Amino acid sequence: MPEPFVTIPCLDVHGVTRETRLALFRLVLLQRIAEERVMTLYRQGRIPGSVYTGRGQEAVAAAGGLALDPTDVIAPLNREMAAHFARGVTVGDVFRNYLGKADSPTRGRDGNMHFGMASKDVFPLVSMLGDLCPLIVGAALAFKRRGEARVALTFWGDGAFSVGDVHEGLNLAGVLHVPAVFVIQRNGYAYSTPTTRQMLNTSITERVRGGWSLPCEEVDGTDAIATYVAIRAAVERARNGEGPQAIEAVSMRMEGHAAHDAGNYMDQDEKRRYETERDPVERLAARLLLDGFSAAEVDSHRQAASDEVAAGLAEAELSPAPDPASLADGVYAQPL
Numbered sequence: 639m640p641e642p643f644v645t646i647p648c649l650d651v652h653g654v655t656r657e658t659r660l661a662l663f664r665l666v667l668l669q670r671i672a673e674e675r676v677m678t679l680y681r682q683g684r685i686p687g688s689v690y691t692g693r694g695q696e697a698v699a700a701a702g703g704l705a706l707d708p709t710d711v712i713a714p715l716n717r718e719m720a721a722h723f724a725r726g727v728t729v730g731d732v733f734r735n736y737l738g739k740a741d742s743p744t745r746g747r748d749g750n751m752h753f754g755m756a757s758k759d760v761f762p763l764v765s766m767l768g769d770l771c772p773l774i775v776g777a778a779l780a781f782k783r784r785g786e787a788r789v790a791l792t793f794w795g796d797g798a799f800s801v802g803d804v805h806e807g808l809n810l811a812g813v814l815h816v817p818a819v820f821v822i823q824r825n826g827y828a829y830s831t832p833t834t835r836q837m838l839n840t841s842i843t844e845r846v847r848g849g850w851s852l853p854c855e856e857v858d859g860t861d862a863i864a865t866y867v868a869i870r871a872a873v874e875r876a877r878n879g880e881g882p883q884a885i886e887a888v889s890m891r892m893e894g895h896a897a898h899d900a901g902n903y904m905d906q907d908e909k910r911r912y913e914t915e916r917d918p919v920e921r922l923a924a925r926l927l928l929d930g931f932s933a934a935e936v937d938s939h940r941q942a943a944s945d946e947v948a949a950g951l952a953e954a955e956l957s958p959a960p961d962p963a964s965l966a967d968g969v970y971a972q973p974l
């Protein structure tokens with residue numbers, strides 16, 4: 639018999655409505671199930687790029703996306719599919735992009751999560767790690783200069799935290815006092831390098847506070863509700879003129895770096911223990927039961943998410959492949 643899920647006491651959850659809890663559950667389920675389907679498609683040779691899942695980190699992606707108002711902007715990285723869904727990107731959009739379809743967000747130029755949607759204020763992913771930091775500082779500066787009560791939020795990992803652009807961005811954000819929120823995912827690894835071999839002080843919170851004099855709060859990134867409460871509060875502080883805010887969300891990458899990496903270098907006992915005790919999807923399901931939702935209600939939400947993923951994939955399968963003659967369209971400037 640597996641151990642029952644442990645419910646670690648989380649932050650005061652007062653004020654997180656029933657609707658918000660269910661919205662978080664839908665988002666973590668959508669990411670978990672959609673990524674499982676993407677992995678299957680990858681193994682079938684149907685994905686032209688590689689696949690980087692956020693298994694184990696779905697709660698942070700969902701919470702970050704849901705914590706924003708519709709007029710805010712977000713810049714997700716490739717492990718934050720749920721943040722896209724929170725902004726209204728559909729499962730069909732994601733599968734169309736993975737399958738390289740003509741009507742996908744990148745019109746078949748990418749077979750991955752490297753896309754944004756201007757209509758939903760989702761910035762496209764920049765592959766150069768760390769570069770989303772100064773990018774959203776720029777967006778937040780624009781909001782401040784225009785007098786708009788909008789916030790810009792981005793995510794990055796512990797590995798990206800070591801990139802110079804992150805520190806230039808954090809410094810600038812503090813000096814310019816802009817409404818930016820930085821969600822730093824400490825998932826234990828940067829590719830095959832454990833966090834303990836990347837930095838002497840593995841507390842990103844201490845480093846952000848001590849190095850850049852910015853507020854930073856550490857949160858259990860496997861607890862969707864606690865993470866939502868922490869990010870939502872940070873977003874509101876930023877919106878209310880309190881300047882940039884950071885959140886260190888602690889979780890674990892439950893797989894290798896990407897579909898081509900089995901992650902054999904990871905501590906397998908730790909991984910198993912994490913899967914049993916800290917899986918964010920199952921922790922939220924257990925929490926909903928404790929909060930009075932019935933098992934049948936929880937199961938019906940699992941089924942609804944599974945149906946939504948199946949419908950999105952079926953819809954994407956029907957989309958046409960790009961016309962090879964259009965290959966250079968939108969890639970090079972048109973001659974005058």
Ligand SMILES: Cc1ncc(C[n+]2csc(CCOP(=O)(O)OP(=O)(O)O)c2C)c(N)n1
Binds near residue numbers: 765823827
């Ligand atoms: C500037 C830069 N250096 C190296 C890479 C290659 N690279 C892609 S992901 C990755 C590891 C990132 O680790 P982390 O920031 O902790 O995020 P995680 O993969 O754990 O989500 C590396 C080294 C890159 N994309 N950009």
